[in-house]
Every structure is written in structure tokens, then in C-alpha cells.
Amino acid sequence: LSYPAVATESWRLLTTPTMRPFAPLMQQLMAQADIQTEIRIVPQARLIDELGQGLADGAFFLTPKSMQAVAGLEPVPVALHHYELVAVTRDTTEQFKGLHQLAGYRVGLERGNQVSEQLVGAAALPKLYRANSVPVLVQAFAAERFDILLLGRDQVARQMNRIGIRQYVVHEPPLAEEPLYLMVTAKRAAEVARLTRIFEQVVHHGNWTQQKDEILRRYLQ
Numbered sequence: 001l002s003y004p005a006v007a008t009e010s011w012r013l014l015t016t017p018t019m020r021p022f023a024p025l026m027q028q029l030m031a032q033a034d035i036q037t038e039i040r041i042v043p044q045a046r047l048i049d050e051l052g053q054g055l056a057d058g059a060f061f062l063t064p065k066s067m068q069a070v071a072g073l074e075p076v077p078v079a080l081h082h083y084e085l086v087a088v089t090r091d092t093t094e095q096f097k098g099l100h101q102l103a104g105y106r107v108g109l110e111r112g113n114q115v116s117e118q119l120v121g122a123a124a125l126p127k128l129y130r131a132n133s134v135p136v137l138v139q140a141f142a143a144e145r146f147d148i149l150l151l152g153r154d155q156v157a158r159q160m161n162r163i164g165i166r167q168y169v170v171h172e173p174p175l176a177e178e179p180l181y182l183m184v185t186a187k188r189a190a191e192v193a194r195l196t197r198i199f200e201q202v203v204h205h206g207n208w209t210q211q212k213d214e215i216l217r218r219y220l221q
Contacts, residue, residue: 008034011057011188014047015039018134018155019061021215022081026060026182029208033191033198043133045112057188061180065114072186078199079179081212084153085115087171088160091147099123099175106146110137115176116150138163150175154216 011030015023023039030037042050047059051070059066061081067073087102096102099119108129109116120128129146131137138159141149151159153174160168182199184192202208 010036010038012038012040012055013182014042014050014056014059015061016044016047017041018152021218022061022212025208025211025215029199029202032202033195043112044110044114045132048112048114051183051185054185054187056185058182058184060182062183063114063178063180065118065178066183069114070183070185072189073183074186074189074192075181075183076192076195076199077181078196078203079181080199080203080208081180083115083176083178083180084174085119085150085176085178086153086156086174088141088149088151088156089147089169089171090141090144090165090167092167092169094169094171096171102148105148107148107150108137108141108146109150110134113150115178119150119176134159135162141165 013026013030015026020041023041027037027039040056048066048069050056051059051073061083062075063083064075067075087096100123102123103125106127106129107120107125108131109120111117111130111132127146129140131140134151134155137149137151140146142163142165153170156170160166182195184195
């Protein structure tokens with residue numbers, strides 16, 4: 001990716017702290033459409049709230065479930081990344097293979113996370129611990145305030161290293177898998193077709209995957 005000579009529009013995009021490493025890459029991608037972007041990092045619940053209030057032009061990377069939370073939100077229909085929600089335990093002897101087996105455990109998740117909130121809402125889990133951010137959630141996991149951590153796969157190794165947890169299990173298969181998109185608010189809906197053409201060219205015929213993988217490699221160190 002490379003910046004064009006002039007970026008003629010200015011947008012405000014939101015993303016969550018866990019997606020912060022992708023901010024420069026997203027700015028480069030938007031620059032291909034002559035759009036200069038200011039990116040604000042906010043917790044997931046605030047991101048949804050600010051989108052609903054029209055305080056931003058869009059957000060990344062969001063699942064299709066986000067459209068259920070914000071009226072008028074529309075995806076640029078080119079998947080930019082994929083999200084896998086996994087269950088993590090500190091007890092390396094625990095074994096389970098599905099959400100139905102979690103009902104007897106204390107389960108922790110990030111408040112407002114569209115994938116995990118919908119998942120637990122459909123599963124009737126009675127012992128939930130919610131935190132407003134991933135670092136706070138993982139700190140509570142380290143303090144054994146709950147048994148099973150629900151977290152995006154890309155975040156697990158870095159968060160466990162950050163908190164000093166060396167022994168843990170990521171249970172397979174993932175509890176949920178979702179494509180992730182740039183979502184734009186209603187005021188920017190007219191730009192979806194143009195962004196789609198540009199995103200398809202960059203993602204399918206450019207070096208998007210290689211650059212994204214390099215960001216993840218550095219992020220997980």
C-alpha cells in the first residue's frame with residue numbers, strides 16, 4: 001500500500017484497543033480512496049454508542065452482528081480480517097467442545113463484544129463476569145474471578161504474556177467465527193460502492209494479507 005499524493009476527504013473512524021495495531025494499515029487503505037482518516041481508540045461498548053449517536057463516519061473491524069446494534073450501519077462487503085472467539089482456561093486438564101458445556105462454569109467476556117454477547121445470550125449461561133475492556137477482563141482472569149475466558153484468538157498469546165500466565169489451554173474448535181469489515185454510518189453510505197472496488201483490488205490483488213500477518217506477528221511478540 002502507498003499513499004496517493006492528495007487525500008481529499010477527512011473521516012473519523014473508531015476502533016477498539018485490540019485493533020489498534022491495524023490503525024496505520026487502515027489509514028493507508030483509506031488513502032487509496034483519497035480519504036484521510038482520524039482514528040479514535042475506544043472500548044467496544046463506547047464504539048457502538050458513538051456510532052449510534054453519529055459521532056463517527058465508521059468503524060473497523062466489526063462483525064455483521066454490529067448492524068443489529070446500530071441503525072443505518074452498512075458494511076463495505078470485503079472481509080478485511082476474520083475473528084475467532086475461543087475459550088481459554090488456566091486448568092490444563094479441562095476439556096470441552098461446545099458452548100452447551102459452559103453452563104456450569106463462571107465465564108468472563110468483554111462487555112459489548114458483539115460476538116461473545118450474542119453467543120452467551122443464546123446459551124443461558126448463569127455465571128457471567130463482564131469487564132469493560134480486555135486488559136481488565138484478563139486481569140480478573142488472572143485473579144481467578146471466573147473459570148473460562150472468552151477472547152479473540154489473535155489476542156490470547158499477547159494477553160497471557162502480558163499478565164504473566166504461562167500455563168493455559170485454548171480449547172478447540174472456536175466457539176464462533178466471524179468475518180470482519182469496515183462499517184460506515186448512514187451519512188457515508190454513498191461511498192460503499194467506491195470503497196468496495198478499492199478494497200477488492202487491495203485485499204484480493206495486493207499485499208494486504210502479508211502486511212496484516214506482519215502486524216499480527218509483531219503484535220503477538
